[in-house]
Amino acid sequence: MASFTFRRQLTIEWGQCDPAGIVFNSRFFEMFDTSTWMLFEAALGVKPRELAKTFGIIGIPLVDARANFLSPAKFGDVVEIASRVAEFRRSSFEVEHKLTIGGNLAVDGVETRVWAARDKANPEKLGAVAIPADVVAKFG
Amino acid sequence: MASFTFRRQLTIEWGQCDPAGIVFNSRFFEMFDTSTWMLFEAALGVKPRELAKTFGIIGIPLVDARANFLSPAKFGDVVEIASRVAEFRRSSFEVEHKLTIGGNLAVDGVETRVWAARDKANPEKLGAVAIPADVVAKFG
Amino acid sequence: MASFTFRRQLTIEWGQCDPAGIVFNSRFFEMFDTSTWMLFEAALGVKPRELAKTFGIIGIPLVDARANFLSPAKFGDVVEIASRVAEFRRSSFEVEHKLTIGGNLAVDGVETRVWAARDKANPEKLGAVAIPADVVAKFG
Amino acid sequence: MASFTFRRQLTIEWGQCDPAGIVFNSRFFEMFDTSTWMLFEAALGVKPRELAKTFGIIGIPLVDARANFLSPAKFGDVVEIASRVAEFRRSSFEVEHKLTIGGNLAVDGVETRVWAARDKANPEKLGAVAIPADVVAKFG
Numbered sequence: 001m002a003s004f005t006f007r008r009q010l011t012i013e014w015g016q017c018d019p020a021g022i023v024f025n026s027r028f029f030e031m032f033d034t035s036t037w038m039l040f041e042a043a044l045g046v047k048p049r050e051l052a053k054t055f056g057i058i059g060i061p062l063v064d065a066r067a068n069f070l071s072p073a074k075f076g077d078v079v080e081i082a083s084r085v086a087e088f089r090r091s092s093f094e095v096e097h098k099l100t101i102g103g104n105l106a107v108d109g110v111e112t113r114v115w116a117a118r119d120k121a122n123p124e125k126l127g128a129v130a131i132p133a134d135v136v137a138k139f140g
Numbered sequence: 141m142a143s144f145t146f147r148r149q150l151t152i153e154w155g156q157c158d159p160a161g162i163v164f165n166s167r168f169f170e171m172f173d174t175s176t177w178m179l180f181e182a183a184l185g186v187k188p189r190e191l192a193k194t195f196g197i198i199g200i201p202l203v204d205a206r207a208n209f210l211s212p213a214k215f216g217d218v219v220e221i222a223s224r225v226a227e228f229r230r231s232s233f234e235v236e237h238k239l240t241i242g243g244n245l246a247v248d249g250v251e252t253r254v255w256a257a258r259d260k261a262n263p264e265k266l267g268a269v270a271i272p273a274d275v276v277a278k279f280g
Numbered sequence: 281m282a283s284f285t286f287r288r289q290l291t292i293e294w295g296q297c298d299p300a301g302i303v304f305n306s307r308f309f310e311m312f313d314t315s316t317w318m319l320f321e322a323a324l325g326v327k328p329r330e331l332a333k334t335f336g337i338i339g340i341p342l343v344d345a346r347a348n349f350l351s352p353a354k355f356g357d358v359v360e361i362a363s364r365v366a367e368f369r370r371s372s373f374e375v376e377h378k379l380t381i382g383g384n385l386a387v388d389g390v391e392t393r394v395w396a397a398r399d400k401a402n403p404e405k406l407g408a409v410a411i412p413a414d415v416v417a418k419f420g
Numbered sequence: 421m422a423s424f425t426f427r428r429q430l431t432i433e434w435g436q437c438d439p440a441g442i443v444f445n446s447r448f449f450e451m452f453d454t455s456t457w458m459l460f461e462a463a464l465g466v467k468p469r470e471l472a473k474t475f476g477i478i479g480i481p482l483v484d485a486r487a488n489f490l491s492p493a494k495f496g497d498v499v500e501i502a503s504r505v506a507e508f509r510r511s512s513f514e515v516e517h518k519l520t521i522g523g524n525l526a527v528d529g530v531e532t533r534v535w536a537a538r539d540k541a542n543p544e545k546l547g548a549v550a551i552p553a554d555v556v557a558k559f560g
Contacts, residue, residue, distance in 0.1 A: 013454045014468070018294055019301040019355055025202050026169040026295060033165065034433045048434070049496040062165050066206030075299055076469040153314045154328070154438055155446060159495055161439040174293045188294070189356040215439055216329040305453065305482050309446040342445050346486030 004139040005084040006039035012077045022072035029065055032097045032109045035083040036060075039095065043138045055135070057117045058126060063092070064112035071106045073099070079106065088136045091115050091128035144279040145224040146179035152217045162212035169205055172237045172249045175223040176200075179235065183278045195275070197257045198266060203232070204252035211246045213239070219246065228276045231255050231268035282365040282419035286319035292357045302352035309345055312377045312389045315363040316340075319375065323418045335415070337397045338406060343372070344392035351386045353379070359386065368416045371395050371408035424559040425504040426459035432497045442492035449485055452517045452529045455503040456480075459515065463558045475555070477537045478546060483512070484532035491526045493519070499526065508556045511535050511548035 010031065018024040037048040046054045073079055079101050086096040097109035115135075119125040150171065158164040177188040186194045213219055219241050226236040237249040255275075259265040290311065298304040317328040326334045353359055359381050366376040377389035395415075399405040430451065438444040457468040466474045493499055499521050506516040517529035535555075539545040 013450070014298055014457060015304045015306060015450045015453050017299045019297045019299065020199065020201075021299040024170075024295045025173065025205055026166040029166040029169055030164075030433070030435045033435050037434060047496055049494075059160065061160075062209055064206070064208050065165055066204070068204050069202055074469075076467055153310070154317060155310045155313050155444045157439045158434055159437045159439065159441040164435045166435060170293070170295045173295050177294060187356055189354075214329075216327055300479065300481075304450075305485055306446040306449040309449055310444075313445065339440065341440075342489055344486070344488050345445055346484070348484050349482055 003084065004039075004043050005082050006035065006042045007080060007082045008035065008038060009078060009080050012073050012075055012079060014075055017075045020072075022074055025067070025069065028067055028069075028099065028107050028109060031081060031099070032065070032067070032083070032095075032111055033062070035081050035097055036095050036111060036113070039083045039085070044135065055115075055132070057115060057129070059116055060113045061116050062111055062113050065109070067097075067107055067109040069107055071101070071104065073101060073106055077101050085139045086110070088131060088139070091130050093131065143224065144179075144183050145222050146175065146182045147220060147222045148175065148178060149218060149220050152213050152215055152219060154215055157215045160212075162214055165207070165209065168207055168209075168239065168247050168249060171221060171239070172205070172207070172223070172235075172251055173202070175221050175237055176235050176251060176253070179223045179225070184275065195255075195272070197255060197269070199256055200253045201256050202251055202253050205249070207247055207249040209247055211241070211244065213241060213246055217241050225279045226250070228271055228279070231270050233271065282368065282416075284319075284323050284419040285362050285364040286315065286322045287360060287362045288315065288318060289358060289360050292353050292355055292359060294355055297355045300352075302354055305347070305349065308347055308349075308379065308387050308389060311361060311379070312345070312347075312363070312375075312391060313342070315361050315377055316375050316391060316393070319363045319365070324415065335395075335412070337395060337409070339396055340393045341396050342391055342393050345389070347377075347387055347389040349387055351381070351384065353381060353386055357381050365419045366390070368411055368419070371410050373411065423504065424459075424463050425502050426455065426462045427500060427502045428455065428458060429498060429500050432493050432495055432499060434495055437495045440492075442494055445487070445489065448487055448489075448519065448527050448529060451501060451519070452485070452487070452503070452515075452531055453482070455501050455517055456515050456531060456533070459503045459505070464555065475535075475552070477535060477549070479536060480533045481536050482531055482533050485529070487517075487527055487529040489527055491521070491524065493521060493526055497521050505559050506530070508551060508559070511550055513551065 016023050016027040052059050079099050082098045086094045092114045095111045099107040114128040115131040117129045156163050156167040192199050219239050222238045226234040232254045235251045239247040254268040255271045256266050257269045296303050296307040332339050359379050362378045366374040372394045375391040379387040394408040395411040397409045436443050436447040472479050499519050502518045506514045512534045515531045519527040534548040535551045536546050537549045
């Protein structure tokens with residue numbers, strides 16, 4: 001389990017909330033995506049838009065996302081999102097996002113992503129490739 | 141298992157796609173939310189904005205959402221979303237969304253929602269209440 | 281003035297509305313962008329994702345957008361958007377979008393876009409180029 | 421002209437960008453809306469969600485929004501948005517938003533909003549009411 005954790009604080013915006021006055025679910029997935037980019041930048045010291053080129057990949061596409069909505073976040077709430085890679089496998093990994101409000105867990109999210117590159121024999125084909133050991137080490 | 145299925149077709153919009161030219165993940169959760177409202181309207185014959193009042197509830201809030209992204213949807217792709225309640229429990233239910241492109245499953249989503257009402261003794265409190273049998277029957 | 285008009289109907293979605301229960305302003309600009317793509321497809325008979333290649337351009341980027349919000353659109357409202365090119369200039373054009381609810385104008389939008397291509401001498405540079413007369417004619 | 425200016429910095433997110441790799445236009449209107457709330461909080465010392473109650477209004481609804489897109493903002497760009505009330509009229513006002521990248525103006529936005537309250541004689545009716553002089557003074 002990788003212990004490197006990236007934390008950021010956000011204030012919930014009017015446009016992120018629905019007629020119930022709470023954050024519309026899709027907005028949490030936007031927040032998690034951004035937190036993943038920021039986590040990788042913090043751990044690897046590489047700007048998000050340099051990530052692909054730096055590692056010879058096409059990116060870290062999302063293959064699965066899920067979130068458990070425990071309590072609502074409302075307009076003006078200050079939330080903290082703590083993100084870390086919960087598990088690295090050979091060519092995929094799980095990013096865990098804990099969104100808290102005043103210390104209480106409000107949304108519990110998990111993304112599964114792959115370390116994806118073009119096939120050397122067939123550049124039209126994309127596929128998951130082994131995550132370099134030195135990348136994994138940076139999250140340790 | 142409820143067999144009533146609601147299907148709709150959408151054409152992927154420019155503004156739903158990210159720099160990789162494919163639908164950004166949060167957009168699928170927007171589509172699923174709307175499909176759930178449309179599924180309930182189709183099954184129950186009640187306009188979405190009349191749903192709460194008609195059944196004396198405050199709504200059908202989402203408590204869990206997840207999606208498996210099997211293949212990308214691109215700008216201009218015509219997609220079909222088939223949605224149905226996969227399971228009704230006492231006060232919660234699972235809505236399953238299958239998004240296909242040309243008949244091939246591209247995104248597989250599941251939402252868990254609750255049938256929520258104000259507590260009669262304490263109207264400040266919200267909670268899951270039993271789903272009426274006649275509601276469940278309409279999805280049969 | 282081009283008279284070719286593209287009309288579509290939409291039902292306002294929960295996720296498009298804010299805590300005031302009405303469509304959040306940015307969502308209208310999403311709708312207008314999509315209506316412009318659909319207007320061009322309808323007028324020219326070219327799929328949006330083939331537009332650039334078909335005409336040797338890089339696209340029709342937006343340089344100005346504005347909207348006047350006359351009355352709110354609410355969750356579940358059925359709206360109609362009527363879109364047409366209000367004016368073609370040498371290399372730019374105005375797209376006018378009238379969003380009505382039950383026949384009453386609710387939002388009045390205008391986009392200014394350019395017909396943009398790479399500079400032949402310097403492909404790194406983009407610029408507005410003359411709109412072909414046969415393109416203009418199709419909107420007449 | 422009110423000189424009180426609110427500035428904030430943002431880093432452009434992946435999910436805010438379209439297939440051209442640049443911020444999709446509607447996202448700028450989201451940013452401007454949030455900047456207006458933050459400007460009012462900074463000038464008046466009132467939390468956005470307390471604004472209506474504090475001043476006995478229903479809010480500051482948007483009646484007109486426009487933006488001029490001078491140069492694109494890309495994924496990872498650090499942008500600054502400087503916002504101020506460019507003009508207060510009796511019951512409406514203009515908020516000007518200048519989005520710069522590295523000091524260069526990229527998007528120039530203007531919102532027209534009204535100071536709106538319920539009609540005392542007919543609470544079903546909403547309307548623009550006079551902006552209190554002490555509110556205006558805080559932006560001086």
